[in-house]
Every structure is written in C-alpha cells, then in structure tokens.
Amino acid sequence: MGRVYNFSAGPAVLPEEVLKEAAEEMLDYKGTGMSVMEMSHRSKAFQEILDDAQADLRELLHIPDNYKVLFLQGGAHQQFAMIPMNLMKHKVADYIVTGQWAKRAYQEAQKYGKANKIASSEDKTFSYIPDCSDLPVSDDADYVYICENNTIYGTKFKTLPNTKGKLLVADVSSCFLSEPMDVSKYGVIYGGVQKNVGPAGMVITIIREDLITEDVLPGTPTMLTYKTHADAGSLYNTPNCYCIYMCGKVFKWLKKQGGLEAMKQYNEKKAKILYDFLDGSSLFRGTVVPEDRSLMNVPFVTGSDELDARFIKEAAAQGFVNLKGHRSVGGMRASIYNAMPIEGVEKLVEFMKKFEEENR
Amino acid sequence: MGRVYNFSAGPAVLPEEVLKEAAEEMLDYKGTGMSVMEMSHRSKAFQEILDDAQADLRELLHIPDNYKVLFLQGGAHQQFAMIPMNLMKHKVADYIVTGQWAKRAYQEAQKYGKANKIASSEDKTFSYIPDCSDLPVSDDADYVYICENNTIYGTKFKTLPNTKGKLLVADVSSCFLSEPMDVSKYGVIYGGVQKNVGPAGMVITIIREDLITEDVLPGTPTMLTYKTHADAGSLYNTPNCYCIYMCGKVFKWLKKQGGLEAMKQYNEKKAKILYDFLDGSSLFRGTVVPEDRSLMNVPFVTGSDELDARFIKEAAAQGFVNLKGHRSVGGMRASIYNAMPIEGVEKLVEFMKKFEEENR
Numbered sequence: 272m273g274r275v276y277n278f279s280a281g282p283a284v285l286p287e288e289v290l291k292e293a294a295e296e297m298l299d300y301k302g303t304g305m306s307v308m309e310m311s312h313r314s315k316a317f318q319e320i321l322d323d324a325q326a327d328l329r330e331l332l333h334i335p336d337n338y339k340v341l342f343l344q345g346g347a348h349q350q351f352a353m354i355p356m357n358l359m360k361h362k363v364a365d366y367i368v369t370g371q372w373a374k375r376a377y378q379e380a381q382k383y384g385k386a387n388k389i390a391s392s393e394d395k396t397f398s399y400i401p402d403c404s405d406l407p408v409s410d411d412a413d414y415v416y417i418c419e420n421n422t423i424y425g426t427k428f429k430t431l432p433n434t435k436g437k438l439l440v441a442d443v444s445s446c447f448l449s450e451p452m453d454v455s456k457y458g459v460i461y462g463g464v465q466k467n468v469g470p471a472g473m474v475i476t477i478i479r480e481d482l483i484t485e486d487v488l489p490g491t492p493t494m495l496t497y498k499t500h501a502d503a504g505s506l507y508n509t510p511n512c513y514c515i516y517m518c519g520k521v522f523k524w525l526k527k528q529g530g531l532e533a534m535k536q537y538n539e540k541k542a543k544i545l546y547d548f549l550d551g552s553s554l555f556r557g558t559v560v561p562e563d564r565s566l567m568n569v570p571f572v573t574g575s576d577e578l579d580a581r582f583i584k585e586a587a588a589q590g591f592v593n594l595k596g597h598r599s600v601g602g603m604r605a606s607i608y609n610a611m612p613i614e615g616v617e618k619l620v621e622f623m624k625k626f627e628e629e630n631r
Numbered sequence: 632m633g634r635v636y637n638f639s640a641g642p643a644v645l646p647e648e649v650l651k652e653a654a655e656e657m658l659d660y661k662g663t664g665m666s667v668m669e670m671s672h673r674s675k676a677f678q679e680i681l682d683d684a685q686a687d688l689r690e691l692l693h694i695p696d697n698y699k700v701l702f703l704q705g706g707a708h709q710q711f712a713m714i715p716m717n718l719m720k721h722k723v724a725d726y727i728v729t730g731q732w733a734k735r736a737y738q739e740a741q742k743y744g745k746a747n748k749i750a751s752s753e754d755k756t757f758s759y760i761p762d763c764s765d766l767p768v769s770d771d772a773d774y775v776y777i778c779e780n781n782t783i784y785g786t787k788f789k790t791l792p793n794t795k796g797k798l799l800v801a802d803v804s805s806c807f808l809s810e811p812m813d814v815s816k817y818g819v820i821y822g823g824v825q826k827n828v829g830p831a832g833m834v835i836t837i838i839r840e841d842l843i844t845e846d847v848l849p850g851t852p853t854m855l856t857y858k859t860h861a862d863a864g865s866l867y868n869t870p871n872c873y874c875i876y877m878c879g880k881v882f883k884w885l886k887k888q889g890g891l892e893a894m895k896q897y898n899e900k901k902a903k904i905l906y907d908f909l910d911g912s913s914l915f916r917g918t919v920v921p922e923d924r925s926l927m928n929v930p931f932v933t934g935s936d937e938l939d940a941r942f943i944k945e946a947a948a949q950g951f952v953n954l955k956g957h958r959s960v961g962g963m964r965a966s967i968y969n970a971m972p973i974e975g976v977e978k979l980v981e982f983m984k985k986f987e988e989e990n991r
C-alpha cells in the first residue's frame with residue numbers, strides 16, 4: 272500500500288519530506304561520500320549537524336542562555352533515575368502522579384530518597400489533571416516532578432503546578448515541540464524524541480546550568496551524571512548520531528512550518544476536529560474531562576469492547592493504523608503529533624461518521 | 632564526490648547494499664506504509680525485525696541457549712558501569728588494562744568496589760598485549776575484564792587470558808563479528824555496534840543466564856539492571872529501533888558473505904596486504920608488535936609529524952578518508968572493518984607506495 276495514516280503513540284509518524292531527504296542522503300551526505308551513519312562523531316561534518324540541531328532547537332523553544340541542551344541515550348526511563356541521582360541533594364522530592372509514566376518515575380525515585388506522591392488522578396484512571404494550585408509541597412523537596420502530557424491517558428497540564436518556589440522537573444516526551452513553552456519556568460525539561468521529534472533511541476534534556484554539578488548521589492555512573500555530557504557538549508561518548516541528524520531535520524521542518532506558535536495553532540485545529548466530533552457523536556466519546564484534554568493523544572471509546580475491536584480492524588483496513596488504545600484504558604487512541612497532517616484527522620473523522628451510521 | 636574509502640575507527644563504514652536497502656525502505660517498510668522509524672516498538676512488524684536480528688546474530692556467533700542477547704542503549708561506556716553494578720557481588724574485580732577503553736572501564740569499576748589492575752601494557756603506549764597466562768587473579772574476583780581488541784592502539788588478544796576459573800568479561804566493540812568466537816568461554820561479551828555492526832546508539836550484550844539476577848548493587852537504576860532488559864526481551868522501554876533494524880540487515884549481509892568463518896579469512900587477507908606493505912616499507916611502519924596486531928585497526932607512522940600530516944591530507948584528497956591516528960598514538964590509523972572492501976585496502980597501499988616514492 273501507499274503511506275498510511277499512522278496514529279501510533281510512539282515511535283510515531285515523521286514528516287514525509289524529512290524521510291525523503293534522509294533516503295536521498297543515505298549513501299552520500301552532502302558530498303562527504305558517506306552516510307551520516309558512517310561518520311565519526313568527532314568529524315567536522317557531524318559536529319555541524321550537532322551544532323545546527325542544537326541551535327535550531329534553541330531557536331524553536333527560545334531556550335535561555337543559562338540552560339544546556341543534552342542529547343542522551345537510554346530513553347525517558349533512564350531520566351527517571353538520572354533526575355533523582357543528580358538533583359536529590361536533600362533526598363526528598365515531590366511527585367504528581369497523573370499516569371503510568373509519572374508513576375514509574377515516582378517509583379524509581381524511591382530508590383534514591385524520599386519520594387512523596389503529593390497528588391494523583393489514579394482514582395479515575397488518570398482521566399483528569401488534579402488541581403495543583405495549592406499542594407502540600409515538601410519544605411525540603413529538591414524538586415516537584417510532573418509528566419506534562421500523559422500519552423496513555425490523553426491529559427495535559429494546561430497550567431503548571433504551583434511548586435511554591437521549588438524546582439519544576441517535567442517529562443514532556445509526548446508534547447515536546449507541539450507548542451511554545453516558557454523554559455525559564457522549569458529546572459529540567461526532558462523528552463524522549465520518539466513521539467514528536469524523531470526516531471527512537473534518544474532523549475533531549477534541557478537543564479538549568481546551576482543544576483549541573485559534581486555533587487551527585489554516591490555511586491551515580493559517569494554516564495548518568497548530567498555534568499559528564501554537559502561538559503562534553505553531548506560528545507562524552509558516541510551519541511546516537513543518526514537520531515541527532517533526523518531530529519535536526521525535524522527542527523528545520525518545524526521552522527519552515529512557522530515555528531511552535533504556528534504548530535500550536537495547527538495542532539489545536541487538528542485536535543478540535545476530533546474532539547468536536549467525539550462530543551457530538553452518539554457512538555463515540557472521549558475519555559478525558561474536556562478542560563484537561565491533550566492536543567496530542569486522544570483516547571476514545573464506544574462503550575462496547577466488541578464495537579471497539581471492529582472499529583480498529585475496519586479502520587486499519589482503510590489505512591488508519593495503530594488506533595488501538597493502551598490496555599489500561601481500552602478502546603481507541605489517536606495520537607496526532609506534529610507530523611500528522613490535518614487530512615489524516617479529517618479523513619479519520621469521516622470514517623468514524625460512516626462507522627457510526629453503519630453501527631447505530 | 633562518489634563514495635569514499637572511509638577508514639574511520641567508528642562510527643564506521645557500512646555495507647553499501649545495506650544502506651541502499653535502507654534508503655529504499657525509508658518511506659514504506661515492506662508494505663506497512665511507514666518507515667521503520669515510525670513503527671511502534673510493540674508492533675508485529677517491529678517484533679519480527681527484532682526476532683530476526685536476534686536469531687541471525689545467534690546463528691552467526693553460535694550463541695549457546697544459556698546466553699541472552701540484549702540490545703541496549705548508552706554505548707560501551709554505560710557497560711563500564713553496568714558490569715560492576717550487576718556482577719560485583721563480592722565487590723572485587725580484576726582488570727587487564729590494554730588501552731584507553733579498558734582503563735576507562737577499570738576507573739569506572741572503582742566506584743563500585745575494589746578494581747585491581749592485574750596487568751597493563753601502558754609502559755609502551757599499549758603497543759602490545761601482556762602475557763596473561765599466569766596473572767595474579769584475585770581469589771575473590773567476581774570477574775576478569777578485558778578489552779579484546781584495542782581500537783586506538785591496534786592490538787588484539789590472540790589467546791584469551793587464563794582467568795584461573797574466574798568469569799571472563801570482554802569488550803569486543805571493535806572486533807565484533809569480525810571472526811568466530813567461542814561464546815561459552817565468556818560470562819559477558821558486549822560491543823558498541825558503531826564499529827563493525829551498525830549505526831551508533833546501541834550496544835549488544837551477550838550474557839550467560841545465571842549472571843542475570845536481581846542481586847545487583849544497591850542503587851542500581853532499573854535501566855542499568857540486566858534483568859530488566861532480559862525479562863522484557865530488550866523491550867522494557869523503547870529501544871533504538873532503527874539501529875536494531877540496521878544491525879539486522881548487516882547480520883543478513885554477513886550470512887550472505889558466508890558467515891564469520893568467511894569474514895575472518897577475508898579480514899586476514901585485507902590486513903595482510905596492509906601489514907606486509909608496512910613491514911617492507913622504508914617510510915611507513917606499524918606501531919604494534921607483530922604477534923598482537925589487530926585485524927581491524929592498523930596504526931602506522933612515518934616517524935615524521937610533518938610527513939604524517941601531508942600523507943593524511945593527500946590521502947583524503949584521493950578519497951581515502953579518516954586516516955588520522957588517535958592523538959595518543961599520533962600518525963595514522965586505518966580501520967578496516969568488515970564492510971571495508973579489499974579494493975579499499977589495495978588502493979590505499981598503492982597510494983602509500985606512490986607517496987613513499989615521492990617522499991624518500
């Protein structure tokens with residue numbers, strides 16, 4: 272078949288023109304006579320790829336000068352450990368648990384100190400974001416941790432929690448670069464790139480310079496110390512070079528689309544088409560309270576497991592793939608990241624209408 | 632220009648037909664309508680890629696059933712920490728230091744217990760492999776560690792050390808799949824793939840099952856525990872999917888070449904051309920004692936920094952690139968991994984002859 276509409280939650284759809292460029296450059300990157308995959312990470316050509324990627328990311332997010340950008344391996348899960356190992360100076364941290372990934376991070380932190388769950392939405396299958404305006408933030412907390420967009424459950428923090436002066440640390444894996452953000456409000460922002468930015472195998476960590484210290488927990492591996500990578504400009508050891516190259520291409524594509532302000536408008540428009548349909552539909556409904564709905568991940572159900580299964584199957588046959596919801600929510604989930612074109616959402620909704628008519 | 636002869640020590644040359652296939656499949660992998668980069672790591676299509684890669688690697692190396700194969704992130708450097716964190720049950724390990732990478736591993740291990748340097752070749756810039764037939768292996772050593780092929784210095788263990796019954800752990804990053812090996816002689820074998828196997832961003836660890844335990848050092852991150860990845864078939868979290876796919880293609884390519892027995896013959900033939908020339912040359916000479924010479928990394932010098940620099944520059948202009956030696960050795964280094972065709976070595980030697988004539 273031709274290209275499908277891929278609603279995968281991650282790894283996920285990438286811009287077609289980026290993939291085309293990568294294919295064209297596969298055997299010879301810009302006259303170097305080699306693939307980027309074959310390039311020494313210490314070469315001039317690769318250093319330019321890395322520098323450009325970093326500069327474009329800084330421009331897109333307006334990253335202040337006192338923040339470092341690190342390209343790291345190990346995925347988001349490795350950050351679940353790196354964050355406490357590097358930041359838990361007083362061995363206390365507060366976690367707001369709004370989904371499975373925040374929960375995993377919270378559990379990992381317990382290895383390293385006192386991790387407090389100061390709020391949770393687990394009572395209602397994480398279908399909302401708790402009120403975080405006046406939480407019992409610990410006096411001696413080294414940071415307050417959130418997962419800003421909850422990939423599985425389709426919720427998003429629309430306002431950041433009141434951390435009462437404590438450092439804010441955020442996992443933005445599934446909303447990274449989907450809209451502008453004020454980096455200065457955070458101590459650490461990190462995202463696995465495999466949802467909205469590039470192929471799997473890398474996480475980008477944006478960290479305020481004063482948090483990069485040698486004063487880490489005893490036994491922290493050199494590779495899990497932020498300072499190691501910050502001091503070496505993400506070249507302490509061989510990074511995921513090809514992923515940096517692909518992310519760099521996506522950054523340039525985002526700039527061409529008009530940057531993150533334009534992406535936000537586009538993503539809002541796309542999400543509205545789907546949410547409006549869900550709200551009007553008598554067969555389908557969204558599972559998240561309207562005020563906390565994610566622009567990126569849209570879970571929905573019919574209420575019948577049998578109908579859900581039939582929908583997923585028939586949709587796939589029409590080229591709308593990876594619509595199965597996470598097992599903890601059931602039903603369907605459409606992830607509509609930056610690279611999902613508006614036509615994909617429009618056509619999905621058309622198909623849903625047809626399915627609804629045929630199954631009322 | 633067209634494709635160059637790329638003598639980079641890593642990331643390094645890949646088989647051209649593998650790159651061509653990857654380019655062709657970039658927008659649509661086998662009728663899935665998507666790139667492998669866009670594929671959920673939980674999808675059937677990706678699971679097949681992973682299973683195939685593992686099966687082919689097992690076949691190539693004749694890996695016994697009681698060993699697990701893990702596809703991990705973080706590069707070789709992360710193994711420097713994972714090995715002691717997972718294996719140092721008695722907090723004692725013996726290291727044979729034959730180069731910078733073994734030294735780094737030795738230093739990292741010191742964070743976790745008593746790491747003993749039981750042999751070293753640092754006295755002569757690591758230009759040889761010490762006699763390891765009767766070393767003072769510690770009674771309570773949890774393992775003996777070697778770097779089997781020393782990328783920077785161009786030495787290789789031709790016989791494995793006598794570990795006096797202790798577990799052998801080997802970094803094979805720069806000789807991985809260059810020739811057959813008897814996996815059963817090792818407790819753990821690992822290699823960063825970016826030299827002889829695939830693009831950067833992954834390490835393959837082959838580990839005997841009884842060594843995979845929950846009994847790791849306190850504070851070992853979940854992601855740095857072998858058991859985490861072994862239990863989940865390398866899918867505990869999102870792996871470097873595209874790298875697994877590329878390595879899988881290289882494994883198939885190796886099988887087509889006749890497997891590792893055939894590769895060994897081919898690599899010996901290639902290396903002999905270069906070493907024979909170096910031994911006969913009055914201008915160039917290899918820096919390693921003949922009996923410990925690597926088949927993969929061939930360092931050589933003229934004896935004059937000025938001539939070395941001129942050689943590197945003129946070679947690059949003729950399409951022989953990345954011949955500069957590591958700063959700790961100086962001179963030149965030709966890395967002639969599996970994917971370097973014999974023509975590349977023949978033409979390099981022709982060029983060296985010409986250079987010698989012009990500069991006697």
Ligand SMILES: Cc1ncc(COP(=O)(O)O)c(C=O)c1O
Pocket residue numbers: 281345346347348349372418420421422423442443444445463868869870
């Ligand atoms: C928000 C979020 N955090 C963390 C993860 C885990 O990422 P990784 O697989 O890179 O460890 C995911 C998704 O898989 C996610 O959606």
Ligand SMILES: Cc1ncc(COP(=O)(O)O)c(C=O)c1O
Pocket residue numbers: 508509510641705706707708709732778780781782783802803804805823
């Ligand atoms: C033998 C050996 N071990 C370890 C390393 C370090 O690998 P990495 O950059 O993946 O950490 C290298 C090369 O860079 C190497 O050649």
Ligand SMILES: [Mg+2]
Pocket residue numbers: 369370371372373420421422423424
């Ligand atoms: Mg979630």
Ligand SMILES: [Mg+2]
Pocket residue numbers: 548549550551552553554555556557
């Ligand atoms: Mg409805």
Ligand SMILES: [Mg+2]
Pocket residue numbers: 729730731732733780781782783784
């Ligand atoms: Mg070395």
Ligand SMILES: [Mg+2]
Pocket residue numbers: 908909910911912913914915916917
């Ligand atoms: Mg000579």
